[in-house]
Every structure is written in structure tokens, then in C-alpha cells.
Amino acid sequence: MQAAHTHDFLGDSHDRNARRTQIVLVLTAITTVTEIGFGTLTGSMALVADGWHMATDSLSLAITAFAYAFAKRRSADPRFGWGTGKVGTLAAYSSALVLLAVGVGIFYESVVRLFNPVSVDYREALIVAAVGLAINLCCAFILGSGGHAHAHDHGGGHDHDHGHDLNLRSAYLHVLADAVTSLTAIVALAAAWQFGARWLDAAVGILGAVLIIRWSLELTGQSTQVLLDQVPDKRLCDELKQKIEGEGDVTVHDWHLWTVGPGRYAAIVSATGAPASEIRRRLGSDKRIAHLTVECS
Numbered sequence: 001m002q003a004a005h006t007h008d009f010l011g012d013s014h015d016r017n018a019r020r021t022q023i024v025l026v027l028t029a030i031t032t033v034t035e036i037g038f039g040t041l042t043g044s045m046a047l048v049a050d051g052w053h054m055a056t057d058s059l060s061l062a063i064t065a066f067a068y069a070f071a072k073r074r075s076a077d078p079r080f081g082w083g084t085g086k087v088g089t090l091a092a093y094s095s096a097l098v099l100l101a102v103g104v105g106i107f108y109e110s111v112v113r114l115f116n117p118v119s120v121d122y123r124e125a126l127i128v129a130a131v132g133l134a135i136n137l138c139c140a141f142i143l144g145s146g147g148h149a150h151a152h153d154h155g156g157g158h159d160h161d162h163g164h165d166l167n168l169r170s171a172y173l174h175v176l177a178d179a180v181t182s183l184t185a186i187v188a189l190a191a192a193w194q195f196g197a198r199w200l201d202a203a204v205g206i207l208g209a210v211l212i213i214r215w216s217l218e219l220t221g222q223s224t225q226v227l228l229d230q231v232p233d234k235r236l237c238d239e240l241k242q243k244i245e246g247e248g249d250v251t252v253h254d255w256h257l258w259t260v261g262p263g264r265y266a267a268i269v270s271a272t273g274a275p276a277s278e279i280r281r282r283l284g285s286d287k288r289i290a291h292l293t294v295e296c297s
Contacts, residue, residue, distance in 0.1 A: 087167075095170035255267075267291070
């Protein structure tokens with residue numbers, strides 16, 4: 001438990017995830033500059049619009065990358081009483097709000113275009129969407145290989161982050177959202193081009209926006225729970241409490257558990273029946289407990 005006194009509660013994959021984010025940020029930034037520049041020179045509004053959309057992703061990825069760097073650099077700073085393990089969660093919350101704004105914007109624009117269709121250069125738009133899809137799938141693969149980053153629901157109320165890096169997940173969701181919008185755009189544009197159903201582009205845009213909004217709200221909720229020190233998982237709490245109580249020789253009177261970093265938790269336990277050293281021994285082998293305070297009477 002001595003290592004816990006450093007208050008370095010960064011995740012085990014912190015450095016690896018930071019490098020992945022930096023690679024994706026560079027790819028996205030290059031794509032952004034290329035699309036805006038080429039679109040301006042050629043007068044292509046489709047390229048310019050997609051370029052500015054990519055710019056919002058570059059901003060979110062920059063927030064993610066900055067959070068990794070800041071958390072690493074300040075991990076031993078005594079001014080942060082519980083370390084910098086939750087800096088990434090704060091960045092994830094900020095990125096989730098940006099993603100929500102993007103989703104709402106796409107939804108609004110799609111509804112407007114549903115009732116007021118605009119002329120579309122289908123060939124040019126399909127090329128832009130295909131290039132965007134390829135880049136976003138590449139970025140999603142880079143970030144997704146960093147761990148269990150995707151969104152899911154196990155059901156049964158078993159709702160927690162499984163120790164995953166919410167900062168990485170926020171970046172992953174941004175590029176995944178772009179991939180989804182690019183894919184749906186390709187399908188809608190192709191159908192509209194071939195069958196003249198111009199409303200399909202807007203309709204599919206609405207569906208994509210709803211999906212993006214749902215992802216952003218899920219990420220906002222998860223990051224908020226960590227930032228407000230909500231109990232991470234009832235099952236985890238019960239499991240650790242049973243370790244302390246053993247065969248019933250120890251009685252736990254007060255028990256607190258909260259997240260201080262990806263997969264890292266701080267705990268305060270007040271118990272009777274055994275000395276503090278024994279309670280520490282029972283929890284000492286659990287690497288998830290990064291900081292433990294024991295009160296015995």
C-alpha cells in the first residue's frame with residue numbers, strides 16, 4: 001500500500017492511450033486542414049463543411065490529449081489531494097458536451113433539410129463521405145485497440161466503467177460518431193442519387209444525430225458519476241466489504257468507496273473485530289484499492 005502515498009492514480013494504460021490519442025489527433029488535424037484548404041480552392045462547400053466538422057473533433061481530441069499530458073505531469077503535485085486520476089474524466093465530460101452539441105446541430109440541420117431539401121452534388125459528396133469514413137475507421141481502430149472503449153449496457157443495473165479510461169472513450173466516441181455519420185451519408189446519398197429520394201439524406205441524418213446524442217448523454221452520465229464521487233459499483237462494494245468481514249470476525253460500521261482514477265479506487269473503512277493491519281492485509285492484495293484509510297475501535 002506504500003505506492004498509494006504517491007497519489008499517482010493514473011490508469012495502467014495511461015501512456016499507451018495518450019500516444020494513441022496523439023496519433024489520431026495528428027491524423028484528424030491533417031484531414032481538417034486538407035479538406036478546408038482544398039474545399040476553399042475548389043469552391044466545394046461539401047469539403048469545407050466536412051472540414052469544419054472535423055475541426056470540432058480536432059478540438060475534442062486536443063482536450064483529450066491535453067488531459068493525458070496534464071495528468072501525467074502533475075501526478076505528483078501535492079496540490080492535488082487525490083492525484084490527477086480524474087483529470088481525464090473531466091476532459092471526457094467536456095468532450096461529451098461538445099459531442100452533444102454536434103449531435104443537436106446535425107439533428108437541427110437534418111430537420112431543416114427534410115422540409116427544405118437542397119441540391120446536392122452527389123458524386124462529390126460521396127467521395128468526401130468515403131474518404132471521411134476511411135479516416136474515421138482508421139482512427140477508431142487505433143483508439144479501440146487501446147482497450148474496451150466502446151459503449152455498451154450489461155443490463156441488470158450493473159452500470160460502471162469497469163476501470164476503463166473515460167477520456168479515451170470520449171475520443172473513441174467522437175471518431176466513431178463521425179464514422180457512423182459518414183456511413184449513413186454514403187447509403188443515403190447513393191439511394192438519393194439512384195432513386196431521386198432526396199429526403200433520405202436528411203432522414204438518415206436525423207437517425208445518426210439521435211445515436212450521437214444518446215452516446216453523448218451516456219458518456220456525460222458516466223463521467224458525472226465519477227466527478228461527483230458516486231459509489232462506482234454496488235457489486236464491487238459488496239465484494240470488497242466481504243473481504244474485510246472475512247468469516248464474520250470483523251464488523252464494518254462505515255464504508256466509503258469512490259473512484260480516483262481509471263480502475264483505481266480510494267476507500268475509507270471503520271470496523272471492529274480486528275486491528276487496522278489485518279484489514280489492510282485483507283485488502284492489500286487488491287490492486288484496485290489505490291488508497292485505503294482504516295479506522296478501528
